[in-house]
Amino acid sequence: MIIGNEFSNKSKLVLKQIGQISEGDINKKLSVKNVNRELELDRTEIKNFLEYLEELGYIEIVTIGGPFLYGHIKITDKGLQKYTNLDD
Template identity: 50%
Template sequence: MLIGGDFNNRAKQLLALLGALSDNNPDTSVSVEDLVDQLDLDRTELKNLLEYLEGRELIEIVSIGGPFLYGHIKITQKGILKAAKLK
């Protein structure tokens, strides 16, 4: 997987939106479908972004399944801090 400027920008957008949708609460699960609707991501790009963010411990994948491979995710405390720096 190639990580460049566009990919990094999309990861930041996803993390910021996840923070907003979860009200920066690490206990709140957010539907991946809600993220896709707002960010207009394709399945492959979404999978790569989620795996990248999970590898950096910024999100937690909560459920697997559905049209986008992953069903729900949570932002971690580390992700909340990172999202706050993006504002």
């Protein structure tokens, strides 16, 4: 569970990683394993962040399964817009 109403720094890091790997392509299926490679979050953390980002409409969970519960995700138009507007 993500607590607080601000888009947290960790949420930004996760969305930045997703945005970079997607290369601006909303149709590209991204492996959650590849997304988490640099983030090094544990299974519960990455699951919670992905669910949170999906609730906000920034990503779509495409497949279930694999070491992180979710196998693949896609960034949405809304997520891509948020990613491009994130401060560094």
